[in-house]
Amino acid sequence: MNRIKISVLLFSSFLSVISCKEEAKESEKDVASIEQSIEDHSKNLNDWFETQFKEEVSRSPMTQTYLGIKTEDYGKWDDISSKREAEDLELAKERLAYLKDSVDISKLNDATALSYKLMKQDLENEIEDFQYRFYDYPVNQMHGMQAEIPAFMINMHRIENKSDAEAYISRLNGMKDMFAQAIENMKIREKNGILPPKFVFAKVLDDSRNIITGRPFDKSNKESTLLGDFKGKIEKLELSDEERKGLEANAEKGLVEGVKPAFENLITLLEEQQQRATTEDGAWKFPKGDKFYNNALKRTTTTNMTAEQIHELGLKEVERIHNEMRDIMKQVKYDGTLQDFFTYMKEDKKFYFENDDEGRAAYLKQAVGLIDTMRSKLDELFITKPKADIIVKAVEPFREKSAGKAFYQMGSPDGERPGTYYANLYDMEAMPIYQMEALAYHEGIPGHHMQISIAQELENIPKFRKFGGYTAYVEGWGLYNEFLPKEIGMYSDPYSDFGRLAMELWRACRLVVDTGIHNKKWTREQGIKYYTDNTPNAESDAIKMVERHIVMPSQATAYKIGMNKILELRENAKKVLGEQFDIREFHDVVLTNGAVPLTILEELVADWIASKKNAEPKKEVGS
DSSP states (O other), rough: OOHHHHHHHHHHHHHOOOHHHHHHHHHHHHHHHHHHHEEEEEEEHHHHHHHHHHHHHHHHHHHHHHHHOOOOTTTTOOOHHHHHHHHHHHHHHHHHHHHHHOOOGSSSOOOHHHHHHHHHHHHHHHHGGGGGTTTOOOSSSSTHHHHHHHHHHTTTTTOOHHHHHHHHHHHHHHHHHHHHHHHHHHHHHHHHHHHOOHHHHHHHHHHHHHHTBBBSSSSSSOOOOHHHHHHHHTTTTTOHHHHHHHHHHHHHHHIIIIHHHHHHHHHHHHHHHHHOOOOOOGGSSSSHHHHHHHHHHHHHHHHHHOOHHHHHHHHHHHHHHHHHHHHHHHTTOOOSSSSHHHHHHHHHOOOOEEEESSHHHHHHHHHHHHHHHTTTTTGGOOOOOOOOEEEEEEEEEETTTOOEEEEEEEOOTSSSOEEEEEOOOOOOSSSSSSHHHHHHHHTTTTTTTHHHHHHHHOOSSOHHSSSSHHHHHHHHHHHHHHGGGGGOOOOOOOHHHHHHHHHHHHHHHHHHHHHHHTTTTHHHHHHHHHEEEEEEEHHHHHHHHHHHHHHHHTTTHHHHHHHHHOOOOOHHHHHGGGOOOOOHHHHHHHHHHHSSSSHHHHHHHHHHHHHHTOOOOOOOOOO
């Protein structure tokens, strides 16, 4: 080959190299352009999410207070009128139209695509469920206004200066108008065939009368609940005697002119409706009650399980847990039947604190100790841990008769108000020592406090996800965390392990009884008998639980279905990943996306497994 040909070939090769480099640069520019486009579109949608969240918060003075935000609305109440519900529907339709018509899903990053999918699903559900907006009881023994509004004032309305105290007084005065809206809503429901069953009325009437008992409502030496709360809060302020006396006088005036007529008007309606109420308990009594209940199950469980499937699952789980309890009977060398053992656990005094102030104080002290011990072991199970603190409190006397066994109240996002684990110590026989561990882990650490606080503290998701919730996820996590501590050596006392099983058994029975009442037309008495026949819990527990089923159709099915799904996903991950499985990473996947439907949780875990196996995740998030 001559020198001219060689030169031509070399020059041609040089040009080819130059061309490849130029193409590579163009390709890099294209990739960068696509990445920038995804970043821009994702930011725009997240900005929109933030705008919508702020709009929702601005329309709800009570939400502002829950979130620890103080604005000019600090002394106001939410609008709970039917007119506002219609406005909310139109707003949901506008937001859904924006998502469908103005957002290109293919140009979103994975995290924002998930947010899109969740928001779109939430809006579609809200619009579809508008037809069932009257299918609840605004005043009931579990979450009625007669107890929740005073609790809101006591636990949520902070008084840090004179202005806050004046806002408290403003809310006292405004209670009359808000209750008038609630009363109108209750009248609309009755016209539509939605009236609480008879047993509800005595309980809510008792709660209502408690609030307007004591000074300044009567000549009693004892201060009323809200006056005591107000005076206790302003005592901590630096005020002159004149300012303090003026605030106290205005608060008493607000109680007499705002709170008293609010509750008296409510009591009048309740007494009238009590005369018309029946003993029919299930949702089947509502117009289109079967469709409502099936829809409620779908929303609560975030699955497509039917009432019959849920009922059968409950029966199987009850049988399994009974067998595990029999193993513990052998361990403690108890000779007798399972029912005999239940009776023994119910009646032997060594399993209960005394039903007095000393016994209640001992319970709270031990509950704090359990949470502190568990806190010291979190590194074994978790990567992400909450910054927020938690306190343990007894349920306040004014609502303890009707309130549930235990519950968690979230803290404020700024950490100023800690999360609270509430234990109902009204009847100490309903709070056995052997169930203390499971309750503390469920409501406190590593249960609701961790899940809710971590969600609030996340920085990479929109606020509607930080403060949203799906019952099956939230309660499934709580129940899963009754079991989780056993795997690191907790429940060393076999009776406490029996208590854990008793709590899980309780949730399994819920599947049976909730569907029994609302789908199979069980009576209240049938439901109570199922619990007393199949669990070691006190009859008072059974009564409260059945009455909860009745006023909150489907809600109690979330716990066991959620727990089962989390365990199923964990076991599958272990099977697929083998030695690569890290339980701390698994918990991070579950916790660091905020609350999600169980179907979405399944996708997130599948993505994590795929990433661990260096495979492409199989998902359709954002579709």
